[in-house]
Amino acid sequence: MEQFAQIQVSHLFFLAFASLAVVAAFNVILQRNPIYSAIGLIVVMCSLAGLFLTLAAEFIAAIQIIVYAGAIMVLFVFVIMLLNVREEDAKADRQKYLKFLAVPLFLALIAEVMAVLKTIGNPAASETVPGAVETVAEGMFTTYLLPFEATSVLILMAIVGSMLLARRESKEETDEIEEALTVANQPTPIVEESSEEEVHA
Amino acid sequence: MVPLSWYLALSAVLFTIGVAGVLIQRNAIVLFMCIELMLNSVNLTLVAFSRFLGDVTGQLFVFIVMVVAAAEAAVGLAIIIALFRTRETLNVDEADLLKL
Numbered sequence A: 001m002e003q004f005a006q007i008q009v010s011h012l013f014f015l016a017f018a019s020l021a022v023v024a025a026f027n028v029i030l031q032r033n034p035i036y037s038a039i040g041l042i043v044v045m046c047s048l049a050g051l052f053l054t055l056a057a058e059f060i061a062a063i064q065i066i067v068y069a070g071a072i073m074v075l076f077v078f079v080i081m082l083l084n085v086r087e088e089d090a091k092a093d094r095q096k097y098l099k100f101l102a103v104p105l106f107l108a109l110i111a112e113v114m115a116v117l118k119t120i121g122n123p124a125a126s127e128t129v130p131g132a133v134e135t136v137a138e139g140m141f142t143t144y145l146l147p148f149e150a151t152s153v154l155i156l157m158a159i160v161g162s163m164l165l166a167r168r169e170s171k172e173e174t175d176e177i178e179e180a181l182t183v184a185n186q187p188t189p190i191v192e193e194s195s196e197e198e199v200h201a
Numbered sequence B: 001m002v003p004l005s006w007y008l009a010l011s012a013v014l015f016t017i018g019v020a021g022v023l024i025q026r027n028a029i030v031l032f033m034c035i036e037l038m039l040n041s042v043n044l045t046l047v048a049f050s051r052f053l054g055d056v057t058g059q060l061f062v063f064i065v066m067v068v069a070a071a072e073a074a075v076g077l078a079i080i081i082a083l084f085r086t087r088e089t090l091n092v093d094e095a096d097l098l099k100l
Helices: A002-030 A034-054 A058-083 A097-120 A133-141 A145-166 A171-185 A187-200 B004-024 B028-053 B057-087
Strands: none
Touching (some): A002 A034, A034 A058, A034 B028, A058 B028, A097 B004, A133 A145, A133 B057, A145 B057, B004 B028, B028 B057
């Protein structure tokens, strides 16, 4: 009887988090103002963290909140506020037919996945419960050490790349580029000048 | 214990909502959010399989997916900022030329 009650509670938790996630996910794609989409995505991530807890993955649930909801979404919200995006106007919508394509594709994909899920059945949950920080850390620093180190290189590349992309070019640099372009467009006289300069020097 | 197929079904629904969002939305930032949504739904699948198979590898994979998502968000948002500076728009339909 106690077992039965426990099952019911975990089912209720799943249903609560799952319905919250689905509603918030629809909120992400149907809002016209990006800031409401961002808030919907934060709700999705928090409810997924709750689902990770029902799967006994405490470490993943924690970094889901810290990294995804905390860091990545702050970046999104920051960029939305920085760019001060207006709500998109309807006339800019050039590819209207995609909307009519999206809904049938959505339903077809859902039906397909449900059909596949019916065939796999329900395996029993494993006796060993991975997810404690010790087990995750053990795998990360022994068997999967190389991928873990590779992620640090990836992050370094992302830092350098995003700084390079997002920096504002200074006036001097723009002038230098324009100068270089004019030099490139008139090759012959420039070459003579430079050779003269070399002679003077 | 909640059956495995429930988690897989939820993950599939979230992934499909993300795909539909990529088709419906034209705002570059919201497109990125839809991609994050798809990555998240795959993470749910990995964690669910990790729990039901009793193998921690799935959770390590989720960790790496999160790192890739963070790198992708940083670089992608930098590209969006650069795009907005040159074109004053976030609509992906407007940004269809390589030159200005």
